[in-house]
Amino acid sequence: MATIAPLSEAVAHVVRDGDTVAFEGFTHLIPFAAGHEVIRQGRRDLTLVRMTPDVLYDQLIGAGCARKLVFSWGGNPGVGSLHRFRDAVQNGWPRPLELEEHSHAGMANRYVAAASGLPFAVLRGYTGTDLPAQTANIASVTCPFTGEVLTAVAALELDAAVVHAQRADRHGNVQLWGITGVQKEAVLAATRSLVTVEEVVDELEPRPGAVVLPSWVVDYVAEAPGGAHPSYAHDYSVRDNDFYVAWDEISRDRDRFAQWLEGVA
């Protein structure tokens, strides 16, 4: 059963130095508040995992929290490149960043395999591309029934998963809706999990199409209203597109980024 705790305490329990950790969210419900708490707590040597590392991962990478990034698309959605990510890859600043690179279909299936308790997943993917030559966790597998050769990807097992949701009840059952990405799979693929929520309510009203994470698969719930900003929480807030545009300028320059970072700490 999930423990409801203040954000700083929950983050301290769930995210540890050296962890393989995913802060998931597919442009929606991105756990910015929890990520910023990780920066404040000075976590190091993290292997950051996410399909779409965007501004939050640019911030974690620029702050020196990450050793490695496992991902499928690293950009500022609708705006352009991630400059802290680029600086780390091209110049090793503030520290070198090892990459493990996939396609979205590959990453999604890796989460599904881990959530399913399987060692790998099968898909039609990566065929003809240069990605398998650079990435150890992509292989081929022959179908035992038809003999067809398909792509296999290794399960993406996580030490920790952190996601944001609209709400939880006082028992720690979590409910999220709108674009729900791979959050359920990430939580089920992780040894430890934290869900930050817009609000904790007495009772969860059923909603069509909502994803529910029962309390017994979640370790910590922390209330963090507005905790997805500048991304959004459907029916609670709208995406702050202006911040994503502004980030392009903030992140281009190391000093300007350092100023921004002081505001987080």
Place this chain on the structure above:
Amino acid sequence: MNYSSDEMMTVAAARALRDGAVCFVGIGLPSTAANLARRTHAENLVLVYESGTIGAKPDRLPLSIGDGVLADTAVSVVGVPEIFNYWLQPGRIDVGFLGAAQLDRFGNINTTVIGGDYRHPGVRLPGAGGAPEIAASCREVVVVVRQTKRAFVERVDFVTSFGFGSGPGEREELGLRGAGPQLVITDLGVLRPDPDTRELVLTALHPGVDVATVRERTGWDLRVADDLGVGEPPTDRELTVLRELTR
């Protein structure tokens, strides 16, 4: 009405989408073109975004593939594993709409790294996203990209998404089920793969563009179709709708 070459490109891309088609849409130019098509000649175009929104009908252009307006207006919202495994992979999508940082003679796309080697790239780009499987599994692929010598290269530095490899028969040998890039729309004109060699050939110019300009902005010795056409300029209606969308 006067128009820019980018507007011509977007309009040409929109026109390539037939009414009723199911289209897997990336953000940026493809999304603009698909939404223009839906508001002009292709009212029943089905827009599928990789964020899991099926049949989205946004009333304004989304800045990202996960904007709330896509979920609010979709017929269904599914998780990301489902959108790739159930909807894209089996070949249910008619048209995949892709952009490119580099595109080569055989329609291969690079959005990963340019220059240097993979571990020490000259420029690190965002990476693959959904593109490798979109390029493999959609019935056909339309590429929308501004034509420059830097983008149109003899051979991409990195194959992020497979077009025709280095020529005929390769897609079939690899077991790729979609037909691959059938149309490349640029700010100068339209290229299509030669049915025999699979090499991209200039098949139409946008109005006011000449072949020499297109050749200058192509990094290989570009072949020109015998029956080279000239496209229609954007209509006033197309331009009005496009400008309402992008303002």
